[in-house]
Amino acid sequence: MKNTKVSSVGERALISILSEIFKAPDGREKGQEGILIGAGSDDCAVLDLKGEDCLVVTTDMLHRTTDFPEEMTPWQMGWMSAAVNLSDIAAMGAEPIGLVMAIGMPADTEIAFVEALAKGMQACAEFCGTTIIGGDLDTHAELTITGTALGRVKKDQLLLRRGARPGDLVCVTGYTGSAGAALEALQSRKPVSETVLNALFEPVPRTKEARMLAESGAVTSMMDTSDGLAMSLYDFSRQSRVGFRVRENALPILVEVRKFASNPDKLREFALYTGGDFELLITIDPQKIKKVQNICNLVVIGECTKYEAGIVLESPECNLITIEQRGYQQLKAEAVDRSS
Amino acid sequence: MKNTKVSSVGERALISILSEIFKAPDGREKGQEGILIGAGSDDCAVLDLKGEDCLVVTTDMLHRTTDFPEEMTPWQMGWMSAAVNLSDIAAMGAEPIGLVMAIGMPADTEIAFVEALAKGMQACAEFCGTTIIGGDLDTHAELTITGTALGRVKKDQLLLRRGARPGDLVCVTGYTGSAGAALEALQSRKPVSETVLNALFEPVPRTKEARMLAESGAVTSMMDTSDGLAMSLYDFSRQSRVGFRVRENALPILVEVRKFASNPDKLREFALYTGGDFELLITIDPQKIKKVQNICNLVVIGECTKYEAGIVLESPECNLITIEQRGYQQLKAEAVDRSS
Numbered sequence: 001m002k003n004t005k006v007s008s009v010g011e012r013a014l015i016s017i018l019s020e021i022f023k024a025p026d027g028r029e030k031g032q033e034g035i036l037i038g039a040g041s042d043d044c045a046v047l048d049l050k051g052e053d054c055l056v057v058t059t060d061m062l063h064r065t066t067d068f069p070e071e072m073t074p075w076q077m078g079w080m081s082a083a084v085n086l087s088d089i090a091a092m093g094a095e096p097i098g099l100v101m102a103i104g105m106p107a108d109t110e111i112a113f114v115e116a117l118a119k120g121m122q123a124c125a126e127f128c129g130t131t132i133i134g135g136d137l138d139t140h141a142e143l144t145i146t147g148t149a150l151g152r153v154k155k156d157q158l159l160l161r162r163g164a165r166p167g168d169l170v171c172v173t174g175y176t177g178s179a180g181a182a183l184e185a186l187q188s189r190k191p192v193s194e195t196v197l198n199a200l201f202e203p204v205p206r207t208k209e210a211r212m213l214a215e216s217g218a219v220t221s222m223m224d225t226s227d228g229l230a231m232s233l234y235d236f237s238r239q240s241r242v243g244f245r246v247r248e249n250a251l252p253i254l255v256e257v258r259k260f261a262s263n264p265d266k267l268r269e270f271a272l273y274t275g276g277d278f279e280l281l282i283t284i285d286p287q288k289i290k291k292v293q294n295i296c297n298l299v300v301i302g303e304c305t306k307y308e309a310g311i312v313l314e315s316p317e318c319n320l321i322t323i324e325q326r327g328y329q330q331l332k333a334e335a336v337d338r339s340s
Numbered sequence: 341m342k343n344t345k346v347s348s349v350g351e352r353a354l355i356s357i358l359s360e361i362f363k364a365p366d367g368r369e370k371g372q373e374g375i376l377i378g379a380g381s382d383d384c385a386v387l388d389l390k391g392e393d394c395l396v397v398t399t400d401m402l403h404r405t406t407d408f409p410e411e412m413t414p415w416q417m418g419w420m421s422a423a424v425n426l427s428d429i430a431a432m433g434a435e436p437i438g439l440v441m442a443i444g445m446p447a448d449t450e451i452a453f454v455e456a457l458a459k460g461m462q463a464c465a466e467f468c469g470t471t472i473i474g475g476d477l478d479t480h481a482e483l484t485i486t487g488t489a490l491g492r493v494k495k496d497q498l499l500l501r502r503g504a505r506p507g508d509l510v511c512v513t514g515y516t517g518s519a520g521a522a523l524e525a526l527q528s529r530k531p532v533s534e535t536v537l538n539a540l541f542e543p544v545p546r547t548k549e550a551r552m553l554a555e556s557g558a559v560t561s562m563m564d565t566s567d568g569l570a571m572s573l574y575d576f577s578r579q580s581r582v583g584f585r586v587r588e589n590a591l592p593i594l595v596e597v598r599k600f601a602s603n604p605d606k607l608r609e610f611a612l613y614t615g616g617d618f619e620l621l622i623t624i625d626p627q628k629i630k631k632v633q634n635i636c637n638l639v640v641i642g643e644c645t646k647y648e649a650g651i652v653l654e655s656p657e658c659n660l661i662t663i664e665q666r667g668y669q670q671l672k673a674e675a676v677d678r679s680s
Binding site: 003004005006007009011014015017018021022034035038039040044045047049051055057058059060061062063065066097098100101102103104105107108109110111112114115118119122131132133134135136137138139140141142144146148150 | 343344345346347349351354355357358361362374375378379380384385387389391395397398399400401402403405406437438440441442443444445447448449450451452454455458459462471472473474475476477478479480481482484486488490
């Protein structure tokens, strides 16, 4: 690996390399008891709090050039910095209990900008029933915000990426592809509604929905779709050892996004391969589907199959198409290893 | 404040502004119960875990241009990124229970560099009895590392910046001024020993010492000296409403640092006004000093006085000199408000 650049291996491969460094040779995490889920395998790390609860924790670094389109207001940048972390807390079925935010900014940043940023963070935290409890300020050439969120959940309600079984129903909250369409609209300077733009600029963590889903006892696994639906299905598949059959007709897509996509391929691109939607992807025991149907805006998009059946899309004409393993990835790999 | 730049108010003033946004009008933190210490007032935020324990959390953003001199190895950068956070956990008297590390790096970073970085982080975490439990990877123009550390401590052993009382003894662990001397040596290209350089490159979090001090029942307040001894005394003074009289002769300074300083003013500069030492600054009930004397390398440097007496240095000639409120500060203010 000597002289190999990180860009040539991609984010997920690099996570695997680092996770090994953070583990003992026997595969358990080094250093201490009490780690239920360590680095690299779920939306959050999970610590045993000894009693009936566990603590979940996640961190996410955002920065101006890659994460904040120039049309975003500072308030929205603050909102998003909190939201991406609170979405990971939701994905574990946990209740958020606090956020710390490290902010690096150029020395000539205006105070009013920082205040708006902080208000956006706090608004998102409060929307999710929590608050900003600490942070760090730093001068930095490029605006860089690293949020870390903490959550708490009863051990028997913790929802992981593993747990899905063949035969389970696959569901998503909200709509898919809206944030991707918004990004394309910005890049191609085409007009879209505020609803579509806000899917990108002000993603809503599904905190309440996640708690109700966790309490229902019907959910077998859960994660968020921040890197796109396809990427999430692959992450799920790897952890739960299941395949997926997704019905294209069932994908919940805003009418405006359907119209905005100039052709079916483009629409599929938005719905499967673009990130930023921050919805929940859930697998549900089919016997218990009634328990969750009234909880939130939840759509059944397909079902879990055997791992060997792969991850496929059933087109309206009932053709089976392999869903590709691609989407939003930091440190994009030149070639994605589809067998991993 | 409109159009005012962050560089003109300084880090501590900006923390005050943001802390207000993260608080309700009545002064309590918004959003939820269970926050014992919120944003802006101690080394860590503190959450009530409902049982006998509380959770402490801290975050720190480091980046190449300001925090990693070019002589540092990637392993040392990793060590330091973990150490700065673990030092804050120690400063609360807490036992670390996990770290998450967000790493932003240029796409052409070599894998070997990232591996060394990760090994340094893990080595520091293991030294402190914990491990890296999660993180985030990101492409970034400048190497940027945000660590977040979690710790746990019994409520009755939690040590805050408030709690010091007039008459308490003031102590520090280790030596003061070593990291500052190392930085000056690098900048002026003068040779110093590895001991001095490592004070800057591989700061040792005082995890074990902190736990023993917390268990002793003799400590009335504690914080770390990462921003320099003078800055720490001012932070302490504000939170505990005490003054300090520090005896210059009592300051623990390495012989090599004494020699390296070309004159007494320079030595005072190193000992009081340079950051990076990551030692513990402690106030102790004088009745209980025996309980802590054998715990660790602890030196009594002075005593707490009434707040109105200010923060003063007693020179070897018994002159009293006001210790200035300056040291390591991000977002350096042009004028520091000494009355705050």
